[in-house]
Amino acid sequence: MKNLVLLILLVFSVSCAQEKKTIVGETEWQKEQNADFKDATKSPLKDKDRKTFTGLDFFKFDSTYVVNATLKRTPDSEWFNMKTTTDRLTKERVFGILSFELKGQSFKLNVYQGKDLMTTEGYEDYLFLPFLDDTNGSTSYGGGRYIGLRIPDGDTIVIDFNTAYNPFCAYNEKYSCPIVPRENYLPTEIEAGVKAFKKH
Template sequence: MKYILSVLTLLFFISSCSQKKKPLPGETEFQKNLNAEFKDATTSPLKEKDLKTFNGLEFFNVDSNFVVNAKFVRTPDEKPFKMKTTTDRLPIYTKYGEVNFELNGKSFNLNVYQNEKLMKEEGYEDYLFLPFLDETNGLESYGGGRYLDLRIPEGNSLTIDFNNAYNPYCAYNDKYSCPIVPRINYLKTRIEAGVKNFKKY
């Protein structure tokens, strides 16, 4: 009888633990991977108190209207410059090119950049940084704008998926130093895609 009670107690404990451990939300691979990164204490930018209550980031609904085909124009004569950040750090970036695209019947243009230090690291030689601001900032999305990761295309076009837009680490923890989005990369429209503003409880 004692053995049966012990087994039942153990099964109840295991069942309770599995019920408490909710799977992290995410509609896409990008969302699932980002949530996994934030849940893992070794990779998460969250403060300790926020990590304890973290159940997943909030995203706009995935919308194919925010996946755009852009014309990619290289700008090879650009000089390196110091990009402003939220701290005194001034990383060196170079404008690599421009992307031109249409969204909701309007034409837009954004600059894309390369980080001089990062481009020398293996696996990041063709990495492009696309920071942007839009009219959801300070409302549904982070006030400081959001980022997108791109790769240098072989031709003169590339796909921009705003559903993969993410917040700077500064949106979660002020110990980080984050590039400030250049004003030239302001989109006078609402980008209702990607990560929303982080609600701290």
């Protein structure tokens, strides 16, 4: 009987170790992403892709891609309909313009605020930073990537490109994803964040 209990415990601990081993990632953010993608209640993956999923493909974490940006707020900007990959339109406005230096070059990006999210619990101060760059269509998803930010108290904001993630429609066409506006194109390679998803 004692041996049986030991055997059950051993099998249990091995299976737990295997469970834990599947949550890979170089940073906490990467681990969280992988855990969410493994979780059927949160994952955008199709069932067949989730069953074989072992982890997203990330660029190696690089602190060069963590930048301090100056936020110039645009309080008078108009609400507009941002196009998505489906017929759905999402009401957004340019919350401000982010100016920053990256690898000796100066860049600007518009950061957006969603009308619906402003009234959604937990997202009242959420800002949406979609961008395109020269890795799109090769090492990263062709449609560009997103970064989630929060409204800062002052006029500086940290952009961590290591947390750039793919729209859900990169994994499953049933999702409706905002299309990155052309003005948010960065004429450089952002080798940080999530890479292109290779479907099985």
